[in-house]
Amino acid sequence: MLLAFLQACTPSFVLGISKEEVLEQIRAGSLSFIIDQPLEQTSQLRWLGPEIAFYVGLQLQAQKEEERALILFEEALKSASFIIRGEAYEALFSSLWKQKERNTQKLNSLIERFTKEKEYCRPPLCELAAEISFVLGNFVAMEKLIQRIPEESRSDHLKALILLKEIEKISKDKPASSSIAKAPPSLEETFKKYFLATPFSQEHQKTFKFINTTYPTILPSVIKNVAQARSLVLDRSYGEALLYFKKVMEENKEAILFWPEVLSDLGKAYQYGPALQEGIELFSRWEQEVPNLGIDPLRFRLLFYLGRMYRQKQDFPKSLEFFQRSIAFAESPTQRDAAIWYILDTIVTNQIDNIVLYLDKYISLWYSSSYYQDLLDKICTTLVTRSSWALLHQVFQRAYQFLESPLRARYAYILGRSIEEGFYLPKTPLSFSDIPENYTASRPSTFFFKIAYESDRASFYYRSLAAAHLGAQVELVAATSKEEPNKTDKKTEDLYQFLRGFFEYGATKLVLPFILKYEKDLSLFQLRQLAQLFVQKERWWEVIRLTSRFSSRQDYSPIREDLFLLYPRPYSHLIDTTARSFGVPPELMYGLIRTESAFAADAVSRAGAVGLTQLMPTTALDAASRIARAGGPQFIQNGTVNLPDPETNIYIGTWYFKHLIERTGSPLLALASYNGGITRVRQWRSTTPSMAEDLFLETIPITETRQYARQVLAAAAVYGYLYFGMSMEQVITDIFPVNIKGFSSESGREEE
Numbered sequence: 001m002l003l004a005f006l007q008a009c010t011p012s013f014v015l016g017i018s019k020e021e022v023l024e025q026i027r028a029g030s031l032s033f034i035i036d037q038p039l040e041q042t043s044q045l046r047w048l049g050p051e052i053a054f055y056v057g058l059q060l061q062a063q064k065e066e067e068r069a070l071i072l073f074e075e076a077l078k079s080a081s082f083i084i085r086g087e088a089y090e091a092l093f094s095s096l097w098k099q100k101e102r103n104t105q106k107l108n109s110l111i112e113r114f115t116k117e118k119e120y121c122r123p124p125l126c127e128l129a130a131e132i133s134f135v136l137g138n139f140v141a142m143e144k145l146i147q148r149i150p151e152e153s154r155s156d157h158l159k160a161l162i163l164l165k166e167i168e169k170i171s172k173d174k175p176a177s178s179s180i181a182k183a184p185p186s187l188e189e190t191f192k193k194y195f196l197a198t199p200f201s202q203e204h205q206k207t208f209k210f211i212n213t214t215y216p217t218i219l220p221s222v223i224k225n226v227a228q229a230r231s232l233v234l235d236r237s238y239g240e241a242l243l244y245f246k247k248v249m250e251e252n253k254e255a256i257l258f259w260p261e262v263l264s265d266l267g268k269a270y271q272y273g274p275a276l277q278e279g280i281e282l283f284s285r286w287e288q289e290v291p292n293l294g295i296d297p298l299r300f301r302l303l304f305y306l307g308r309m310y311r312q313k314q315d316f317p318k319s320l321e322f323f324q325r326s327i328a329f330a331e332s333p334t335q336r337d338a339a340i341w342y343i344l345d346t347i348v349t350n351q352i353d354n355i356v357l358y359l360d361k362y363i364s365l366w367y368s369s370s371y372y373q374d375l376l377d378k379i380c381t382t383l384v385t386r387s388s389w390a391l392l393h394q395v396f397q398r399a400y401q402f403l404e405s406p407l408r409a410r411y412a413y414i415l416g417r418s419i420e421e422g423f424y425l426p427k428t429p430l431s432f433s434d435i436p437e438n439y440t441a442s443r444p445s446t447f448f449f450k451i452a453y454e455s456d457r458a459s460f461y462y463r464s465l466a467a468a469h470l471g472a473q474v475e476l477v478a479a480t481s482k483e484e485p486n487k488t489d490k491k492t493e494d495l496y497q498f499l500r501g502f503f504e505y506g507a508t509k510l511v512l513p514f515i516l517k518y519e520k521d522l523s524l525f526q527l528r529q530l531a532q533l534f535v536q537k538e539r540w541w542e543v544i545r546l547t548s549r550f551s552s553r554q555d556y557s558p559i560r561e562d563l564f565l566l567y568p569r570p571y572s573h574l575i576d577t578t579a580r581s582f583g584v585p586p587e588l589m590y591g592l593i594r595t596e597s598a599f600a601a602d603a604v605s606r607a608g609a610v611g612l613t614q615l616m617p618t619t620a621l622d623a624a625s626r627i628a629r630a631g632g633p634q635f636i637q638n639g640t641v642n643l644p645d646p647e648t649n650i651y652i653g654t655w656y657f658k659h660l661i662e663r664t665g666s667p668l669l670a671l672a673s674y675n676g677g678i679t680r681v682r683q684w685r686s687t688t689p690s691m692a693e694d695l696f697l698e699t700i701p702i703t704e705t706r707q708y709a710r711q712v713l714a715a716a717a718v719y720g721y722l723y724f725g726m727s728m729e730q731v732i733t734d735i736f737p738v739n740i741k742g743f744s745s746e747s748g749r750e751e752e
Helices: 002-009 019-027 039-048 050-062 066-076 082-097 104-115 123-136 139-147 156-173 185-195 202-214 221-234 238-252 260-272 276-293 296-312 316-327 333-350 352-365 369-385 389-402 405-420 445-455 461-470 490-504 512-521 524-536 540-550 560-566 572-582 586-597 617-629 646-664 667-676 678-687 693-697 703-723 728-735
Strands: none
Touching (some): 019 039, 050 082, 066 082, 082 104, 082 123, 104 123, 104 139, 123 139, 123 156, 156 202, 185 221, 221 260, 260 296, 296 333, 316 333, 333 369, 352 369, 369 389, 405 461, 461 703, 490 524, 512 524, 524 540, 572 586, 586 667, 617 646, 646 678, 667 678
16 A cells, blocks of 8 residues: 555656656667756656666766766665665765865765665775775774775775874874874884885875875885885886985885885886896895895895896896796795796797706796796797797697696697698607597697697687698587576675666666676676677677676586677678678678677777777778779768778778788788788798798787787687588688698588
């Protein structure tokens, strides 16, 4: 009866139109009917409920209608959903904080209200409220909020606020006519821990500048000079930083020697600053003195930075000596890994022929294999460029168990190809992997192709290539695979319904950051459902981004539908028709567009590339002129090209890609040129003109270009598999002019 009474009391019209029509416009994301009304009438939207008020408030805020949004966020605080209340608090705090001088009373009132909330207090929100409380001088509220944040969840920013709170309390206890001339002992110890004991971040820098300006006498001179020096190192002003470090050494060098993180910053200042030799002499002297001072843990940092300084000086034998000596004094596996990484990187750069010798010496000491993946990738590129196939094989044998799957597949595929090309024939037993050695009975290369095929479960690039050489077919996910909904608790279900509300009430463009904020609390089934909602709204960039995220979770189990989320096919009529008209495989254009823009027609890169195929405006204008002169469509209007228009962008992008194919002679070189520039690609290709293109790709020195070509080709293989009735290996052999037994590079079909 109460519900019926309340419904009867609710007006049927809002802002002069029916509730049904209001909801229809909100769901369509059309809010002009609200913006056109006087500000004071915005509150009428409360009749739709506090939940809808929140979603509409976010959209109005995105349209710079801040005051209207604040009215609706206030209304959202009445929601029964603690999630919506929490998000409304955050929106209100953030908005009012921008003009805190005007909103002091509102902020005080909101803080008092927030501290009484029992259900909702994510650490970032509590930190924001604590910062506001600090600035308002409400230390009681600040203390309550800090107590609600676990110690391990406290950020550098919150630690800075706690430090500033202590200073403020001391300042308020002083008579009005006096100032803080010197920090009490307890506060001085706090200063040391904050400014000397940990890595120096931008938050430390900001805190130091605030204290130094507001309370210029409170920091002891040694701590002030150390903080100033570390701040300058953070800004890469190494020469100026050394001036302050020298003041510290004149006053109390223990402030450096007894604080390892400070010593590291001094090492960086010498390494990159103007006094490299001075730094070498000082650290060498200290390295001799430290054992006598009883602070042996500093030996690692002294030796390690001596290695880095000699490396900067390009005295590589000395650099290796100190890096190797530092290992014995490493205080943690992470420090040991850092020293070994520098040793191996120095060898790769200057003595690559000795890499196996050094791997044999240090690989058993590795702690985190992921720390070395970029180095192992660099070794691979260097050895392929040098055609050092036997050495590549030896590195692969030793690093096999440490290589993550995509990189393991890379090594294996390249070795298989080197054997097939007649560059290399292994003379040592192939017993270092879990692939049976008798798998090589027909061809030694099959051993390596089998490893590549089994290893590459993520990128599909090497898996598809290896499958073509093995005569195998890649089945990405079993056709019968499906997902069953799992049970969730009420909190998780409430969170899911909160996120669904964005899609229902016109706020789809704003939901992804909220999904990413809460994704760890959602089930895979719920994340897939949200991805499907993006599909319904044709928000392809978000579909791919979200699916890529949840498919990387440890609890992830693939299902076939995920492939269609990861590799959607929007604009199919435009892409298929245009690609075929230019003689470009449609699957290749899908791979290119997915890699370039994830099908976001309005995408603009930091470099200024626009649209689906990410064309630079000058490139597009030149291409459009050529198209028009050849009798094609006219895309230039008032001296510009409408690149956000899908039809325009797809046509010009496909024409340009075909143009690159004609100029370079192959789709692979065209892809590399699309990303890295045709001049560079021609220069790289000129150094290895006879090398097969799949191997040439592995020699490209720019990682981004190398990875770009792989991503496009792998995506093209998946598109061919999902939508064009092709096997993935057929797509690859269409693109690479490589003679593979059983396949024709002309058709990509198996020969009889």
